[in-house]
Amino acid sequence: MRKLRDYDAELKALEDKARELKARKVEQLGELVIATGADSLTADELAGALVALVETTDTGKRETWAKRGAAFFRSKSRRTASAPDRDTGGAQAQSGGAQPASGATGAA
Structure with a gap:
């Protein structure tokens, strides 16, 4: 006899994972805004x-x-070469502080 699948638990796990991914994306976008100087x-x-x-x-x-x-x-x-080798899409490299936003005003 096969073991029954707990669909509710699987669905909850997927929802939790989706929530984590969304929170990480929001955090990374915030870091990007700060790193580019657009937070001004x-x-x-x-x-x-x-x-x-x-x-x-x-x-x-x-x-x-x-x-x-x-x-x-x-x-x-390049400025954060001592950071861990793991690539997180640039999020860790951005946490070093805001640089002058040379492209912030020329985007429009």
Whole structure:
């Protein structure tokens, strides 16, 4: 006879995992805002800039922003070379403090 599966427990475990992932994503986004210096903007300014970014369909602008972002993360990871080898998508490299936001105003 087969052991019955506890679907409720499995569902609860999946919901807990999803909640953890969402909390980690929110934390990492907050760290990104701080690391880029965008925390000096008001919530309305930041939201407006992000909405403008999302609405942008110009692939040239998006590619430029992507290159700039990649360079930002590379420069951060070089400064924190003594950090653990584990890659967390740049979140640990950002915790070292905010750098001057050279791209914060040119995004719109």
